[in-house]
Amino acid sequence: MAHLKVAILISGRGSNMAALIEAVQMADFPAEVVLVMSNRSHAVGLEVARAANIPTQVIRHGDFDSREAFDAAMTEVLAAAGVRLICLAGFMRLLSTEFCQRWHDSVINIHPSLLPAFKGMHVHERMLEAGVRIAGCTVHYVRPAMDEGPILVQAAVPIAADDTADSLSARILEQEHRIYPLAVRLIAEGRARAAGGSVTLKNFELPEQRLINPPPR
Ligand code: GRF
Numbered sequence: 001m002a003h004l005k006v007a008i009l010i011s012g013r014g015s016n017m018a019a020l021i022e023a024v025q026m027a028d029f030p031a032e033v034v035l036v037m038s039n040r041s042h043a044v045g046l047e048v049a050r051a052a053n054i055p056t057q058v059i060r061h062g063d064f065d066s067r068e069a070f071d072a073a074m075t076e077v078l079a080a081a082g083v084r085l086i087c088l089a090g091f092m093r094l095l096s097t098e099f100c101q102r103w104h105d106s107v108i109n110i111h112p113s114l115l116p117a118f119k120g121m122h123v124h125e126r127m128l129e130a131g132v133r134i135a136g137c138t139v140h141y142v143r144p145a146m147d148e149g150p151i152l153v154q155a156a157v158p159i160a161a162d163d164t165a166d167s168l169s170a171r172i173l174e175q176e177h178r179i180y181p182l183a184v185r186l187i188a189e190g191r192a193r194a195a196g197g198s199v200t201l202k203n204f205e206l207p208e209q210r211l212i213n214p215p216p217r
Contacts, residue, residue: 137155
């Protein structure tokens with residue numbers, strides 16, 4: 001099977017990017033990371049990508065007059081690299097409608113909540129404030145509205161009584177690093193198809209585990 005050419009867009013530390021880079025290095029992984037792009041020249045993740053010999057590119061949003069112009073510059077670089085799938089990994093810019101249309105069903109994002117709950121920022125604090133017992137993370141196709149789009153993969157984690165935003169974030173992040181490579185694999189293997197507002201998965205078995213928090217005695 002031909003390898004799916006993937007670009008990863010980051011703005012910061014890039015731990016999800018690192019998880020993706022590690023995953024695609026496995027012999028049977030049907031995708032390759034051909035580019036890591038950042039809108040911030042000092043994004044820590046860029047160093048990690050360079051150390052892994054992945055081509056990097058910085059396109060600073062501040063250098064452009066409009067979101068559309070910035071996005072068009074990204075499209076040019078992505079298209080030139082032959083990219084077929086764009087993974088947003090802590091990329092802190094909203095994408096224009098034009099960009100979303102140009103790359104329809106070719107952009108995915110990871111978000112640290114069980115969408116459609118807790119879209120937006122400060123998710124961990126807001127989940128603790130709301131007192132939910134189960135948190136999680138979601139990989140979804142990107143649509144112009146923030147944190148919206150057909151869902152590919154989700155993972156659930158329990159929230160502890162003494163959790164802080166940091167401890168909860170760490171517990172969720174561990175699962176993010178598992179489900180992002182899984183989502184890329186599903187797409188690369190042609191097993192995921194967005195139709196309407198949801199994703200149809202081929203060869204998909206229901207997991208056996210159930211998560212109840214607090215656990216029943
Ligand atoms: C992750 O929590 C991700 O879900 C969210 O931004 C954070 C990025 O972290 N979209 P990292 O840069 O991948 O470490």
